[in-house]
Amino acid sequence: MISGFDYGTSNCAMGIMKGNEAQLLPLADNGKAFIPSALYAIERELICESVGLNISDKTAQDVFIALRANPLAQARRVRQQHEIAADEQSIYVGSAAFEQYFAMPEDGYFVKSPKSFLGASGLRPEFVHFFEDIVTAMMQDIKQRAEKISGETITHTVIGRPVNFQGLNAQQSNKQALDILSIAAKRAGFSHTEFLYEPLAAGMDFEKRLNENKTVLVVDIGGGTTDCSMVRMGPAHINKACRDADFLGHSGERIGGNDLDIQLAGTQLMPLFGMNSQLKNGLTIPNQVFWNAVQTNDVASQNTFYNLQSLKHIEQLLIDSKEPALLQRLLHLREEKQNHHLLRSAEQCKIELSDQHRAVVDLAYIEKQLSCDVQRSDFAQAIVRPIDRMLNLMSEAINQAGCQPELIYVTGGSAKSPILRQAIEQKLGNIEVVDGDHFGSVTAGLTVWAQRIYA
Numbered sequence: 001m002i003s004g005f006d007y008g009t010s011n012c013a014m015g016i017m018k019g020n021e022a023q024l025l026p027l028a029d030n031g032k033a034f035i036p037s038a039l040y041a042i043e044r045e046l047i048c049e050s051v052g053l054n055i056s057d058k059t060a061q062d063v064f065i066a067l068r069a070n071p072l073a074q075a076r077r078v079r080q081q082h083e084i085a086a087d088e089q090s091i092y093v094g095s096a097a098f099e100q101y102f103a104m105p106e107d108g109y110f111v112k113s114p115k116s117f118l119g120a121s122g123l124r125p126e127f128v129h130f131f132e133d134i135v136t137a138m139m140q141d142i143k144q145r146a147e148k149i150s151g152e153t154i155t156h157t158v159i160g161r162p163v164n165f166q167g168l169n170a171q172q173s174n175k176q177a178l179d180i181l182s183i184a185a186k187r188a189g190f191s192h193t194e195f196l197y198e199p200l201a202a203g204m205d206f207e208k209r210l211n212e213n214k215t216v217l218v219v220d221i222g223g224g225t226t227d228c229s230m231v232r233m234g235p236a237h238i239n240k241a242c243r244d245a246d247f248l249g250h251s252g253e254r255i256g257g258n259d260l261d262i263q264l265a266g267t268q269l270m271p272l273f274g275m276n277s278q279l280k281n282g283l284t285i286p287n288q289v290f291w292n293a294v295q296t297n298d299v300a301s302q303n304t305f306y307n308l309q310s311l312k313h314i315e316q317l318l319i320d321s322k323e324p325a326l327l328q329r330l331l332h333l334r335e336e337k338q339n340h341h342l343l344r345s346a347e348q349c350k351i352e353l354s355d356q357h358r359a360v361v362d363l364a365y366i367e368k369q370l371s372c373d374v375q376r377s378d379f380a381q382a383i384v385r386p387i388d389r390m391l392n393l394m395s396e397a398i399n400q401a402g403c404q405p406e407l408i409y410v411t412g413g414s415a416k417s418p419i420l421r422q423a424i425e426q427k428l429g430n431i432e433v434v435d436g437d438h439f440g441s442v443t444a445g446l447t448v449w450a451q452r453i454y455a
Contacts, residue, residue, distance in 0.1 A: 163252025
């Protein structure tokens with residue numbers, strides 16, 4: 001069976017063709033198509049074990065067991081030490097991962113948006129292998145859900161990819177990330193895997209709505225990246241077997257919805273933890289430790305926030321601060337590993353501010369009755385820099401194409417924000433801006449393309 005697979009930074013979805021239409025499968029327990037891109041393991045060593053147990057091809061399974069001999073031995077020791085039964089569930093994906101993390105943030109291993117890390121520079125081989133296992137475990141879970149719903153074995157897929165996974169060393173980063181995704185897809189049981197740029201996938205879904213030819217700037221603002229493509233679309237192009245000549249310009253960078261959440265959390269929520277407060281000597285507290293706390297999409301920042309030096313730094317700030325109660329909250333946040341929960345709260349606030357001018361962030365999980373009132377204008381001020389970077393990517397794609405778009409098509413969850421739409425209109429002038437299915441367009445386009453190349 002053929003599928004389109006959006007292994008996204010924020011959410012994952014899978015589609016199959018029903019007649020001439022792409023149908024997104026209801027992967028989530030509540031019947032919705034999207035599941036959060038998150039994984040929770042009661043012990044991190046058990047991720048590798050779960051992957052090995054769920055590789056269906058015996059030859060591939062034997063190869064994996066040989067490659068991961070040491071981690072698998074560690075997993076057996078962990079099971080014995082913690083008396084974890086063989087039939088006890090150890091891996092959770094999607095909403096279940098968040099539920100486990102919220103219930104026991106200080107225990108287990110939780111990762112959100114692993115796609116953000118796949119192109120990270122300087123990863124040692126053991127970390128590359130670890131990310132292979134995380135992605136494989138998630139893909140295995142999602143594929144199993146899809147096959148249970150469809151009643152068929154899914155063998156062929158097209159997976160969406162950003163133009164660039166990382167801004168620095170883009171070529172090397174892209175190769176590393178695509179290698180991880182390819183290996184994971186094979187171990188998850190896909191016999192044939194291809195990749196398609198996510199903005200092109202979104203554009204293909206939109207193209208069906210056009211009744212005349214247009215040059216379209218497709219802007220896909222995902223959780224981890226913003227990708228732009230200038231594409232010739234319409235009745236004269238849609239049925240072409242090769243579309244290379246229609247793709248006029250591409251740009252992409254690792255800046256997306258997660259970065260908006262981080263800016264919102266840093267500027268609006270972290271002052272409740274001591275950011276911008278004063279020391280007893282009258283100086284402002286250094287802010288890097290607060291940014292490290294909320295930059296959950298950066299491996300180095302997270303490692304720094306949770307190392308011993310950072311702990312000692314926070315404890316010294318607690319002594320030197322004029323408002324030690326605020327720093328005590330930061331210490332509690334660190335001890336309980338609640339920074340992912342804080343980013344989730346910022347994300348929910350961002351979503352609410354797409355439809356209303358004010359949102360109240362409930363932080364009772366940090367401290368009883370703790371909350372933060374955020375205005376849409378506060379959010380707009382917080383995200384000026386990432387929005388500027390997104391606008392520059394749009395200009396870059398237009399400059400590559402050497403012509404102006406006749407239409408701008410925006411998709412991706414963060415594209416729902418009226419702040420972004422206003423910024424696009426101000427930047428690009430009097431060009432019609434059309435909203436797509438902000439969450440489903442990429443999956444639908446990947447599914448259409450999979451049917452076209454595999455059928």
